[in-house]
Amino acid sequence: MPLNPRDRGFAYGDGVFETVRVAASGEQPLWPRHRARLVGGLRALGIALPDESRLDAALNEGVAALGGEAGVVKLTVTRGVGGRGYLPPVPAQPTVVWQSGGLPVWPERHRREGLVLGLCQAPLYPDLLAGFKHLNRLPQVMARREVARQGWDEGLLLSTRRQPLEATSMNLFARFANHWWMPDLDAAGAGVAGVMRAHLHETLLQRGEKVVCDLRPLSQLRTADGLFLCNSVVGVLPVRKLAQWHWPVLASVRELQQSTETFLAGSLKV
Numbered sequence: 001m002p003l004n005p006r007d008r009g010f011a012y013g014d015g016v017f018e019t020v021r022v023a024a025s026g027e028q029p030l031w032p033r034h035r036a037r038l039v040g041g042l043r044a045l046g047i048a049l050p051d052e053s054r055l056d057a058a059l060n061e062g063v064a065a066l067g068g069e070a071g072v073v074k075l076t077v078t079r080g081v082g083g084r085g086y087l088p089p090v091p092a093q094p095t096v097v098w099q100s101g102g103l104p105v106w107p108e109r110h111r112r113e114g115l116v117l118g119l120c121q122a123p124l125y126p127d128l129l130a131g132f133k134h135l136n137r138l139p140q141v142m143a144r145r146e147v148a149r150q151g152w153d154e155g156l157l158l159s160t161r162r163q164p165l166e167a168t169s170m171n172l173f174a175r176f177a178n179h180w181w182m183p184d185l186d187a188a189g190a191g192v193a194g195v196m197r198a199h200l201h202e203t204l205l206q207r208g209e210k211v212v213c214d215l216r217p218l219s220q221l222r223t224a225d226g227l228f229l230c231n232s233v234v235g236v237l238p239v240r241k242l243a244q245w246h247w248p249v250l251a252s253v254r255e256l257q258q259s260t261e262t263f264l265a266g267s268l269k270v
């Protein structure tokens with residue numbers, strides 16, 4: 001069905017989306033986390049989806065369209081069509097659409113040797129809807145353009161107080177002497193708390209590792225033993241350079257990268 005140009009997702013970014021990695025077996029190990037964030041986003045926007053099983057049905061259609069190949073299914077849910085200007089119609093009829101496609105190709109060199117990051121110029125401003133994958137992603141679009149213009153592999157976004165928050169489409173972890181660190185996005189009121197970040201946080205805690213979540217000045221990253229970025233589609237990518245600072249690819253990061261790949265590949269052999 002063609003998208004109605006009066007759909008509020010198109011007109012105002014009035015909706016949410018998720019990009020779900022699907023294994024060749026058809027499994028989607030992170031779907032429960034994606035689904036929870038999607039439903040949370042809909043609640044935060046006040047979009048009533050009378051039947052949440054529409055989400056599972058749309059995902060299943062997208063998975064079937066992959067025809068047994070590994071790939072991604074993107075689900076977008078908007079408030080639907082209509083209303084007077086910004087004021088939403090009551091009741092609204094949400095639109096649920098899916099798209100499926102292959103996995104993005106990340107050079108093997110990035111996986112093995114790590115990414116070169118640059119510092120994005122514009123800060124990430126606090127946002128009442130931070131944490132949800134809503135359709136208003138202009139700060140990330142502008143930051144991604146900057147990354148391409150500068151020839152970096154990814155860009156680090158800072159808070160208005162110049163604290164590292166996340167990359168354009170990935171979350172940040174760092175290893176310090178006796179703990180792992182991730183930026184406290186809730187405290188910053190900015191950024192997207194990724195489902196891979198939540199999965200890795202839980203994995204590290206289950207292994208008995210210490211994970212600290214707070215906000216730190218940019219200068220503290222220099223003293224980290226190593227850094228990595230993560231998201232639900234590409235998994236874990238080490239960082240080797242940010243501006244003038246360099247880090248080795250830690251064995252512990254390689255191991256997390258490997259175990260994440262295994263997790264994303266699903267438990268069923270194909």
Ligand SMILES: Cc1ncc(COP(=O)(O)O)c(C=O)c1O
Pocket residue numbers: 140166167168169170171191192193194195196197230231232233
């Ligand atoms: C701005 C932003 N931050 C973080 C992430 C990582 O989120 P996830 O692990 O849920 O893929 C994404 C994913 O696209 C993102 O767009």
